[in-house]
Every structure is written in C-alpha cells, then in structure tokens.
Amino acid sequence: MQNHTIVTLKKGEGRTIKAGGAWIFDNEIDTIVGTFTNGDVVTVHDFDGYPMGKGFINQNSKIRIRMMTRRADQEIDTEFLRMRVQNAWDYRKQVMAGGNDRDLNGSDADYLLPGIGTTGRADLNCCRVIFGEADFLPGLVVDKYADVLVVECLALGMEQFKETIVALVKEVLLADGIKIRGVYERSDANERKKEGLPKVKDFIGEEFDTNVEIVENGVHYMVDVVNGQKTGFFLDQKYNRLAMQRICKGKKVLDCFTHMGTFALNAGIAGASGVTGLDISEYAVQQAEANAKLNHLEDTVHFRCANVLDELPKLAAAGEKYDVVILDPPAFTKSRQATKNAIKGYREINMKGLKLVKDGGYLATCSCSHFMTQELLAKTVKEAAKATHKRLRQVEFRTQAADHPILWAADESYYLKFFIFQCVDEK
Numbered sequence: 001m002q003n004h005t006i007v008t009l010k011k012g013e014g015r016t017i018k019a020g021g022a023w024i025f026d027n028e029i030d031t032i033v034g035t036f037t038n039g040d041v042v043t044v045h046d047f048d049g050y051p052m053g054k055g056f057i058n059q060n061s062k063i064r065i066r067m068m069t070r071r072a073d074q075e076i077d078t079e080f081l082r083m084r085v086q087n088a089w090d091y092r093k094q095v096m097a098g099g100n101d102r103d104l105n106g107s108d109a110d111y112l113l114p115g116i117g118t119t120g121r122a123d124l125n126c127c128r129v130i131f132g133e134a135d136f137l138p139g140l141v142v143d144k145y146a147d148v149l150v151v152e153c154l155a156l157g158m159e160q161f162k163e164t165i166v167a168l169v170k171e172v173l174l175a176d177g178i179k180i181r182g183v184y185e186r187s188d189a190n191e192r193k194k195e196g197l198p199k200v201k202d203f204i205g206e207e208f209d210t211n212v213e214i215v216e217n218g219v220h221y222m223v224d225v226v227n228g229q230k231t232g233f234f235l236d237q238k239y240n241r242l243a244m245q246r247i248c249k250g251k252k253v254l255d256c257f258t259h260m261g262t263f264a265l266n267a268g269i270a271g272a273s274g275v276t277g278l279d280i281s282e283y284a285v286q287q288a289e290a291n292a293k294l295n296h297l298e299d300t301v302h303f304r305c306a307n308v309l310d311e312l313p314k315l316a317a318a319g320e321k322y323d324v325v326i327l328d329p330p331a332f333t334k335s336r337q338a339t340k341n342a343i344k345g346y347r348e349i350n351m352k353g354l355k356l357v358k359d360g361g362y363l364a365t366c367s368c369s370h371f372m373t374q375e376l377l378a379k380t381v382k383e384a385a386k387a388t389h390k391r392l393r394q395v396e397f398r399t400q401a402a403d404h405p406i407l408w409a410a411d412e413s414y415y416l417k418f419f420i421f422q423c424v425d426e427k
C-alpha cells in the first residue's frame with residue numbers, strides 16, 4: 001500500500017538512482033519518518049529534502065527500495081500501471097518488428113534485423129513484454145509465448161500489483177488482436193527468499209495446457225512453461241541465434257549446452273550439413289529431439305546427453321573438427337565474489353571449444369552473467385586463444401535481444417555478451 005512515509009538518503013548517497021537506476025540499498029538510507037509495512041510505496045527524499053520519487057520498501061532485502069517513479073506526486077494506481085504496460089508493449093512493437101506491426105503474432109510481418117540485413121518474420125510470437133527495472137516495473141518479468149503469458153515476480157512490493165499488471169497486459173494485447181488463453185506464474189527463483197517471499201508455481205486464473213508451440217526465427221519449439229528453464233525458454237538469445245543462421249549453411253556444427261536445441265536448430269534450418277547438440281540434462285535432450293522432429297530436421301540435427309566439459313576433450317582426442325562451435329554455458333557466476341573462479345571456467349570451456357574449430361572455422365561464445373563484463377569476457381577468450389595457438393578475427397559482438405532492454409545505471413539489466421569469431425591457426 002502507499003502511505004506518507006518519507007525515506008531520506010544520506011548525504012552523497014543515491015548515486016545509482018541519480019544516474020538513472022532503480023535501486024536504493026540499505027546502507028544509503030539516513031532516516032525513515034512514518035510507519036509502514038514491508039512492500040508499501042514510500043516517498044524518497046535526498047539528504048536536503050529534495051523529492052526523488054516513489055518506490056516500494058522492504059526491510060528484508062539489502063535492496064531496501066525499488067523505485068517506481070521519479071515523480072513524488074505520482075499516485076501508483078491502475079492508470080499509472082496501464083501507462084507502464086502500454087509503453088512496454090509499444091516499445092516491443094517498434095524494436096522487435098522493425099516498425100511493421102501488421103500481424104503482431106508473427107505470422108505476416110517483415111522485419112529487418114539490425115546489423116544483419118536479413119528479412120524474415122516478426123518475432124512478437126514470443127517475446128519478453130516486461131523486463132523488470134528496465135521497463136520501470138521493478139522485480140517483475142512477463143514473457144509471451146504465442147497465446148500464453150508467464151509471470152515471474154521477484155520483489156515483495158510488486159506482489160500487490162502483479163495481478164493488476166497481468167490483467168492490463170492482457171487488455172493491451174487484446175487491443176492489438178492478441179487473445180491470451182492462459183497465464184502461469186513461475187516465481188520459483190531463489191531470489192524470492194532474499195525478499196522474504198515463498199516460491200510460487202501456479203496458474204493465475206483458469207488452468208490450461210501448459211505445453212505451448214512457439215515460432216522464433218522460423219523455428220518451431222514446444223515450450224513447457226511449467227518445467228522449462230526460467231519462464232520456459234531463453235528468449236534473450238533470439239537474434240544471436242538468427243545471426244548464426246548466416247554462418248552455418250553447409251557447415252558441420254557443434255552446439256554445446258544446447259538446452260532445448262535452440263542454436264542447433266537454427267543451424268539446421270539454415271542448411272547445416274550436420275549438427276550435434278550436447279547437454280547434461282536428459283530432459284533437455286528429449287525436448288531438443290522433439291523440437292528437431294517438429295522442424296523435420298531429425299536427419300541432420302542430433303542431440304546427445306553429455307557433460308560438455310568432459311565431452312569436448314574426448315572429441316578432440318578422437319580427432320573431431322567442426323566448422324562452427326557454439327558455446328552457450330550457464331552463468332558460471334551469480335555473485336561478484338565468485339567471479340574469479342568463473343573466469344577460470346570460461347577460459348577452460350573456450351580453450352576446449354577452440355581446439356575443435358577447423359582452421360578458418362567459427363566460434364560463437366557468450367556469457368549470461370552480468371558480473372562477467374564484456375571486457376572481462378573478451379580478455380578471457382583472448383587468453384584461451386593464446387593458449388590454444390589460435391588467432392581470432394571478430395565477426396561481431398552482440399548482446400541480449402531488444403525486448404530485454406539495458407537500462408543504463410542498472411548494471412544487472414546488462415548481462416548477455418555474445419561474440420562470433422573466425423578462428424585461424426597460427427602459421
């Protein structure tokens with residue numbers, strides 16, 4: 001609930017929100033005047049009484065306040081939330097469909113992929129509609145998979161607005177002719193514990209079939225929104241997968257940490273001569289194989305359950321070489337303290353991957369941890385190339401798809417870094 005509590009910052013603090021971010025930490029606060037319950041919306045003042053805006057407070061969390069608005073006189077009501085939702089959807093229509101939104105379900109609209117110059121189908125069939133702080137709705141994620149929404153709420157203060165926002169998303173999409181048949185909540189991440197919240201996996205509204213067929217880059221997938229990773233599918237690599245289509249035609253491809261087969265299937269649909277996908281999860285491999293059949297690619301795209309770190313040296317020892325090796329590992333670090341060990345992990349996996357790339361072949365490598373900066377990842381890959389006597393020619397550097405916008409000053413919103421290199425033997 002909103003109340004009249006005023007939180008005043010210490011002198012010299014609030015640097016993050018002054019730079020455009022959304023978080024105020026516990027050690028930045030000087031005084032709190034008024035009574036409140038955790039989750040309430042409070043007004044924030046700078047040390048000199050200057051109004052900074054409103055956000056919701058939670059004393060269970062080191063992130064003490066998450067800002068909702070920079071206007072101290074703004075009521076956080078349904079109309080305010082409608083404005084936020086409408087802005088988020090209008091942004092996706094613009095940046096994901098190339099400005100052409102004739103069919104927002106992705107069946108008849110063309111887009112021009114920035115930096116690739118390839119025309120195809122609009123990918124609003126599946127996209128992230130709300131990306132937390134980057135859409136000024138902190139702690140909330142809403143993903144659209146065809147006619148299903150999946151919601152993840154990671155902040156106590158957002159719980160009170162969650163179902164209102166879901167209803168507003170459905171209204172806004174319906175105005176563009178998109179009818180949502182069901183909503184599922186996947187608030188089962190460990191971050192909930194830090195907010196003093198229980199994990200939740202359940203329907204919001206009526207139950208429905210939670211296996212959903214989506215189309216991305218011309219590839220069909222069956223997404224299990226109940227048991228899949230995160231909210232069911234990794235949407236953020238959308239255009240990175242599409243970028244690989246251009247490189248993989250006629251090539252022998254190895255896709256490591258394939259998950260549901262996403263990069264492998266993009267290689268297959270682009271006309272790769274043969275694709276092998278590796279993943280340690282038997283369930284993921286089963287999903288990937290089913291998706292290969294769904295796309296009639298089972299003759300050229302094959303999957304195997306294996307520990308990638310163990311399997312790559314075995315392939316190298318057997319003399320295997322690939323035209324394209326794709327490394328899409330899970331985050332090796334989820335904290336600043338673990339970054340040093342993560343660097344070793346990224347160096348090791350890139351060395352093992354590079355040894356399997358043919359002279360003149362290609363390596364795609366990435367990190368999905370915001371603690372592993374672009375500069376740090378580049379340095380680590382450079383060290384791996386030196387150790388394996390490979391010369392790297394950068395084809396391009398990419399990041400997360402534009403439906404996962406990066407809010408400057410909110411470092412956590414910039415997490416995915418994706419390099420494509422040509423690899424040349426030293427000679």
